[in-house]
Amino acid sequence: MFQYKGKLVEEMEIESALRKGMRTWARWIDHHVDASKTTVFFRSISPQHQGKQWCYNITQPNMDETYVSAFPKPMKEIIEITIRSMMIPVRYLNITKLSGYRRDAHPALYARKQEKLLKTEQQLQEESHPDCSHWCLPGLPDTWNRLLYASLVLDTSNSKHLVV
Numbered sequence: 590m591f592q593y594k595g596k597l598v599e600e601m602e603i604e605s606a607l608r609k610g611m612r613t614w615a616r617w618i619d620h621h622v623d624a625s626k627t628t629v630f631f632r633s634i635s636p637q638h639q640g641k642q643w644c645y646n647i648t649q650p651n652m653d654e655t656y657v658s659a660f661p662k663p664m665k666e667i668i669e670i671t672i673r674s675m676m677i678p679v680r681y682l683n684i685t686k687l688s689g690y691r692r693d694a695h696p697a698l699y700a701r702k703q704e705k706l707l708k709t710e711q712q713l714q715e716e717s718h719p720d721c722s723h724w725c726l727p728g729l730p731d732t733w734n735r736l737l738y739a740s741l742v743l744d745t746s747n748s749k750h751l752v753v
Contacts, residue, residue, distance in 0.1 A: 604663050611671040619676045628744060630737065631672060632682040633665075636689040644692035651690045680740055684733050691729045 590599050593609060601609075618629055665685070672679045 608667050615675050622677050624677045630680045633685045636685050647693045694729050
């Protein structure tokens with residue numbers, strides 16, 4: 590649920606909600622940020638792990654070099670079009686595909702270790718809803734931070750404030 594134009598909205602297509610949210614964010618940045626003093630970063634979101642990329646009970650990184658992210662193309666386009674249309678320049682840190690290779694790093698498997706002793710694998714599979722927006726293994730969030738750090742170091746105007 591969220592509030593849009595003064596009304597509480599309980600249901601909305603995900604692409605429509607993302608588009609509205611991105612527009613609101615972009616307008617705020619364009620109206621409140623001074624590009625001469627501030628660098629704005631936008632980090633993409635974690636990928637969905639569905640179908641062949643399902644992450645439940647995965648304990649090794651994806652080593653398939655032909656891997657294609659399951660992240661919906663329309664959502665990626667909404668983000669990229671919004672950023673390109675903004676008056677204030679935005680540094681886009683696209684971590685979606687990179688993160689897709691580490692579908693083994695979600696907490697769902699590790700949080701359910703104790704349950705596994707009490708339940709069958711089929712029961713766990715039916716009950717499992719992997720948490721693809723949170724990461725627990727070292728490496729992946731560290732890589733996101735290194736990408737941000739590299740972007741900061743490469744920025745020639747280090748005297749700016751940051752908005753992430």
